[in-house]
Amino acid sequence: MPVENKPSGPLRVLFVDDEARILRALKALFRDVEVHATTDPRQAPGLAAMHDVDVVVCDQRMPEMLGVDVLREIKANHPRAMRILLTGYSDLKAVLGSVNEGEVYRFVNKPWVNSDLRGLVIEAGAISREAPIVASDELTGIEQNVARTQVGVLVIEDDTTVQQRLREILQPHYQVRFANTAERALQVLEQHETGVVISETATNHGTDLTLMLKALKQYHPHIATVVITERANAQTVIELINEGQVYRMLIKPVRMGSCRLSVDSALGRYWKLKQNPQAVRRYGVTATPETLSAQTRMPNSLLSRIRALPARLLGIGR
Incomplete structure (x- = not known):
């Protein structure tokens, strides 16, 4: 069955990166969708739920909080959002965490290719709106x-x-x-x-x-x-x-x-x-x-x- 209370209107995306210039570039790339952004990863889980976002694109290396920890919280509190991890580092520990804790949809390396990132976010947004959620893998x-x-x-x-x-x-x-x-x-x-x-x-x-x-x-x-x-x-x-x-x-x-x-x-x-x-x-x-x-x-x-x-x-x- 479709997602209950299927969202309508423009795609809603949350970008999380401690560098303001990165957020400006992402906002420009996605000017045709509803964008929410923060340089403070501690705010991200609350923003994701408050705005009922379809997709979260989060940087990994941030001073206050690692991206995989942000995505783990978002997975727990707003599981409908598809999660994409963005990073310029090939950090094995972070990548393993993105599998085992954040369950990311895709991993994107910086610098990204604009057309590829746009296509990926739009694809993830459609899935977020149309596919039901598996909220928990725990069985009785x-x-x-x-x-x-x-x-x-x-x-x-x-x-x-x-x-x-x-x-x-x-x-x-x-x-x-x-x-x-x-x-x-x-x-x-x-x-x-x-x-x-x-x-x-x-x-x-x-x-x-x-x-x-x-x-x-x-x-x-x-x-x-x-x-x-x-x-x-x-x-x-x-x-x-x-x-x-x-x-x-x-x-x-x-x-x-x-x-x-x-x-x-x-x-x-x-x-x-x-x-x-x-x-x-x-x-x-x-x-x-x-x-x-x-x-x-x-x-x-x-x-x-x-x-x-x-x-x-x-x-x-x-």
């Missing part, structure tokens, strides 16, 4: 029991030590299946309803798994992806946010508490989207030309098999 005890019975968790990992660790953490609680190659992962996805994919960014033999993760999100955005890696760098994570909408990213060694919490929450996200498929638009992605070109070189026609994954196994209608 009954929902959780049903979800764990019906929905599988796929782990893509070829390190036997990590596999064993994840078995110990996850198998007592979920239907967990393991794959050590992309080919085996596709076989699992073709045979079993899978709501959560846990994956490294690459195998120990050098196979890039990020292309598969991006394609999976591109064609089946309701599946929640948790990346567990020791190979993290800021640029890879940014790409996985923008093109893979990674749900959570954890750094090895795997900790039981954070892993269980992440998988519980990811399963909840999948289950909520399964019940409310129109909300999936909030988590969609569009592959870049570079990624589309790289995907055509994926082995064994994996891309066509990802596209063809049957709706009955994905638990969502088309």
